Amino acid sequence: MARWLSFILAIVVGIGLGLIYGWVINPVQYVNTSADSLRVDYKTDVVLMVAEVYQADGNLSQAVRRLAFLGDQPPAQIVQQAVTYAGQARYAQTDLDRLDHLEQALQTWTPQPGGGN
Numbered sequence: 001m002a003r004w005l006s007f008i009l010a011i012v013v014g015i016g017l018g019l020i021y022g023w024v025i026n027p028v029q030y031v032n033t034s035a036d037s038l039r040v041d042y043k044t045d046v047v048l049m050v051a052e053v054y055q056a057d058g059n060l061s062q063a064v065r066r067l068a069f070l071g072d073q074p075p076a077q078i079v080q081q082a083v084t085y086a087g088q089a090r091y092a093q094t095d096l097d098r099l100d101h102l103e104q105a106l107q108t109w110t111p112q113p114g115g116g117n
Contacts, residue, residue: 035069035070035071036071036072038070040085041085041089043078043081043085044081044086044091046070047070047078047102048086048091048095048098050063050066050102051063051079051098051099051101054102055101055102060109063075063102063105064111067079075106076106076109079103083099083103086099
């Protein structure tokens, strides 16, 4: 019986020390992570911010550059995913309109040769 008690006590102490080390002494720190690792709700918020700026300045090339921050997918696909999520999450109608406006603008956008948008 004493053997089992010592074993269980050793396991509990080991787990406790491991948690203290991992959460207090040396917690994980995310540094320089890419934006495409964001959750879909955060990505949608970023796309919404891009759509708001696009509505204010009308600069589609700059909006495309900002959307490139979210990953390697085509800009229209990034915005389409945001529109889908925003609809499911019941974003405000004005926000949905902004996203739709950007999505429609991107349907006619074509990249310029040589990297200049």
